[in-house]
Amino acid sequence: MTILLYDLVGRDESRPFSPHCWKATMALAHKGLDISTAPTRFLEVPTIEGGASKTVPVIRDGDKVVIDSFAIALYLDEAYPDRPTLFGGEGGKAMARFIERWSQLTIHPYVTTAAIVDLHTMQDEENAAYFRQSREQRLGRRLEDVVAARDAGLTAFRASLEPLRSMLAYQPFIGGAAPLFADYIVFGALQWARIATPYQLLENSDVVAQWFCRCLDLHGGLGRKVAAAA
Ligand SMILES: N[C@@H](CCC(=O)N[C@@H](CS)C(=O)NCC(=O)O)C(=O)O
Numbered sequence: 271m272t273i274l275l276y277d278l279v280g281r282d283e284s285r286p287f288s289p290h291c292w293k294a295t296m297a298l299a300h301k302g303l304d305i306s307t308a309p310t311r312f313l314e315v316p317t318i319e320g321g322a323s324k325t326v327p328v329i330r331d332g333d334k335v336v337i338d339s340f341a342i343a344l345y346l347d348e349a350y351p352d353r354p355t356l357f358g359g360e361g362g363k364a365m366a367r368f369i370e371r372w373s374q375l376t377i378h379p380y381v382t383t384a385a386i387v388d389l390h391t392m393q394d395e396e397n398a399a400y401f402r403q404s405r406e407q408r409l410g411r412r413l414e415d416v417v418a419a420r421d422a423g424l425t426a427f428r429a430s431l432e433p434l435r436s437m438l439a440y441q442p443f444i445g446g447a448a449p450l451f452a453d454y455i456v457f458g459a460l461q462w463a464r465i466a467t468p469y470q471l472l473e474n475s476d477v478v479a480q481w482f483c484r485c486l487d488l489h490g491g492l493g494r495k496v497a498a499a500a
Contacts (some may be wrong), residue, residue, distance in 0.1 A: 273303050274330040276310045276318050280392035283309040285496050287315040287392065289378070289462035292493075294327040296454035299489035301346050301353040312397045323368040323426070340370055343451045356451040369444060369452040372433075377459040384420045385467040386413045388499060392466065420469065427471065431478050438477045442484065449488060457485040461493055468499045 271367055276297065278288035286292070286309070298305050310318060315326055322328060323337040327346075336345045344363065347356045357363045386405060393401050402413060409416055434456065437444070444452040460482050463471050472479040486493040 271304075271332055273305045275296060275305050275307045276315075276326045276328045277307045278315075278326050278364050279311060280308040280389075280397065281394040282392070285392070286466055287389070287462055287465045287489055287496075288326060288341040289381075289458035290325070291327045292458035292461045293451070293454045294329065296457060296485075296489070296492065297339075297343045297346055297356055297451055297487045298329075299492050300315065300449070300454070302453075303346070303350065303353070312393070312400050324374055339455075340367070343454075345428050356454075357358060358445065358450055362445075362450060362452075366450070366452045366455065373456050373459050374437055376430050377456065380420075380423055380430075381459055381463045381466075381471070382409075383423055384469050384471060385417075387417045388467040388469075398417055424471075428473075428476070431472075431476075434481075435476070435478050442481070457482065457493070461486075464498050465496050466499055 275291070275294060277286040277295070278289045279286050286295070286307070295305075302471050308318070310326055311492075318323060318326070318328055319330065322335055325337070327337075327339050327342060329336050329342050331345075331349065334341050334345070335347075337369065343356045343366075355362075357366055386409075390398055390401050390405075406412055434444070441447065443449040460471070463469075464482075472482070
């Protein structure tokens, strides 16, 4: 059976950009499950599945609707135990939660700083107005004032990735020899940046950039199906 993924898009349906939806996309591919996607714009999110969620990703698998990227990965491992694991067991689930919090609190704020104006530009008129209003309220500043800080923050952002960078001296993926959901969590954050903005967050020589390229190659180059922002 095909699993339906509600995937966040802007004006261009072929450029899904949400970090959390990318986590779900990679998790579904890791499991080798067939999917169809429902391109969803910000203002459509509250209407999907009868108003089941305020955010995407949301999946429908037969009768089952699952909300939240982490919950989706947990569900997929439980519902499809014969497919490749996303967590490698209970300890893996707990540690993936640490990676999720680290990514959300360390990587997401800087991607927001770097890409917020480009993310606004990706939306159609109605959704751009919603995006500006909701984000300016959340951030307490105009989008243009947020992005003005990106050059000043770049060195500190790159330094903040040192735990990941130094780990990559031991193993090619966060999951070890092969990727797990923890890899897709961090991948989602950097893929969000890659699709939204041409601003270069990582130097090409950075081992984190090399790990990210390995993730782009996974599952038949799924991540590369959307070109980097130019
Ligand atoms: N914890 C949730 C977060 C999902 C989330 O924040 N999704 C954003 C898109 S990246 C969203 O749907 N936002 C709706 C809005 O801002 O109106 C998850 O991991 O799925």
